[in-house]
Amino acid sequence: MRYKIIDNIWSELKDYINRHKFLLITDRNIYNIYKGHIEKLINDEDDILILEPGENSKSLEELMNIYKVLIEKNLDRNGIILSLGGGVVGDISGFAASTYKRGIDYIQIPTTLLSQVDSSIGGKTGIDFLGYKNIIGTFYFPSMTLINPLFINTLNKKEITCGLGEIIKYGLIEDYDFFKYIGENIGNIYNKDKNILTYIIEKSVEIKSFIVNKDKLDLGLRQKLNFGHTVGHSIESLFNYERYNHGEAVILGMIYETTIAYEKGLISEEYYNEIRNILIPLVEPVGFNENEVNILLNYMKKDKKNKNDKIGFVLPVDKGKVDIFYDIDELTIKKILMMI
Numbered sequence: 001m002r003y004k005i006i007d008n009i010w011s012e013l014k015d016y017i018n019r020h021k022f023l024l025i026t027d028r029n030i031y032n033i034y035k036g037h038i039e040k041l042i043n044d045e046d047d048i049l050i051l052e053p054g055e056n057s058k059s060l061e062e063l064m065n066i067y068k069v070l071i072e073k074n075l076d077r078n079g080i081i082l083s084l085g086g087g088v089v090g091d092i093s094g095f096a097a098s099t100y101k102r103g104i105d106y107i108q109i110p111t112t113l114l115s116q117v118d119s120s121i122g123g124k125t126g127i128d129f130l131g132y133k134n135i136i137g138t139f140y141f142p143s144m145t146l147i148n149p150l151f152i153n154t155l156n157k158k159e160i161t162c163g164l165g166e167i168i169k170y171g172l173i174e175d176y177d178f179f180k181y182i183g184e185n186i187g188n189i190y191n192k193d194k195n196i197l198t199y200i201i202e203k204s205v206e207i208k209s210f211i212v213n214k215d216k217l218d219l220g221l222r223q224k225l226n227f228g229h230t231v232g233h234s235i236e237s238l239f240n241y242e243r244y245n246h247g248e249a250v251i252l253g254m255i256y257e258t259t260i261a262y263e264k265g266l267i268s269e270e271y272y273n274e275i276r277n278i279l280i281p282l283v284e285p286v287g288f289n290e291n292e293v294n295i296l297l298n299y300m301k302k303d304k305k306n307k308n309d310k311i312g313f314v315l316p317v318d319k320g321k322v323d324i325f326y327d328i329d330e331l332t333i334k335k336i337l338m339m340i
């Protein structure tokens with residue numbers, strides 16, 4: 001897995017553009033904000049494909065349009081796709097790259113905090129279909145991920161919280177000191193302190209690549225990246241992906257799953273409180289009613305980590321350490337989801 005954290009992204013891209021036939025895929029928000037840079041880099045508008053911002057663009061229709069443009073441009077197997085955007089642009093561009101002419105190179109240029117620390121690292125590509133998220137996809141690593149922390153300057157607070165969810169997760173699953181560092185620097189992160197952002201992005205990418213490198217195809221170890229995601233995904237689904245973005249739902253998931261771990265005696269009261277004190281100010285816990293809890297449970301019963309119809313939970317067991325459990329009883333889950 002190759003990545004670089006750099007400031008001079010545009011001149012680095014110039015290099016790729018000079019050497020290859022290419023298609024740059026981005027979304028309308030990013031294009032509007034960075035139009036000056038993009039137009040300085042690319043003269044021919046046929047080399048740019050602009051998607052509408054948002055999850056709806058991760059669709060089969062949009063994918064077919066990308067194939068159509070690639071064919072019209074007659075991109076050969078030496079051609080490359082430059083994916084300039086957040087996780088939506090990255091996922092669909094990566095999928096197109098992995099399938100067009102049985103695979104061409106693509107470069108990820110992630111522009112959201114979430115995509116810089118998570119979705120551009122790890123080689124998962126995909127689209128949504130029939131209402132199922134990421135149901136069609138491939139493992140296909142970009143030939144390079146170019147990360148410029150300065151893109152974060154134009155992100156809003158909600159999108160920063162989204163990335164922060166995954167960043168805090170890395171600390172909790174792998175590196176307690178990193179978790180402490182993030183906790184002490186939440187204000188600086190929201191204030192977009194460049195040095196601190198660069199450090200936490202670099203550290204996050206290091207942790208994610210370390211785990212992914214040991215389990216490229218998501219068959220075992222990589223499951224620990226799913227801390228907060230069993231409950232988190234069910235919350236995203238309950239609210240139809242509208243009330244919370246992915247990272248916010250993961251933060252809520254980590255709050256509830258940490259509570260399960262405490263209730264089951266896996267972690268000390270001190271560690272439980274430490275985690276909650278950092279997470280709760282970021283996203284207020286919900287306090288679900290019984291009907292909502294039943295819906296959440298139904299979603300959790302479809303989680304990809306489940307085994308023999310038992311819900312799989314990645315839970316903290318020590319500072320900076322997690323493990324997977326299949327024996328959490330429904331009563332405990334229900335109680336905790338209604339309690340907070």
Ligand SMILES: NC(=O)c1ccc[n+]([C@@H]2O[C@H](COP(=O)([O-])OP(=O)(O)OC[C@H]3O[C@@H](n4cnc5c(N)ncnc54)[C@H](O)[C@@H]3O)[C@@H](O)[C@H]2O)c1
Nearest residue numbers: 029053054086087088089111112114115119124151154155
């Ligand atoms: N492949 C993976 O491993 C993986 C991992 C996590 C999430 N994902 C996927 O990522 C997607 C979510 O990604 P995301 O959170 O980056 O969302 P996104 O791509 O929808 O971007 C969020 C919003 O921010 C805007 N934006 C992007 N960069 C900006 C910038 N620099 N300044 C201002 N606005 C900017 C976008 O236009 C969009 O409106 C989901 O589809 C999810 O399934 C994939």
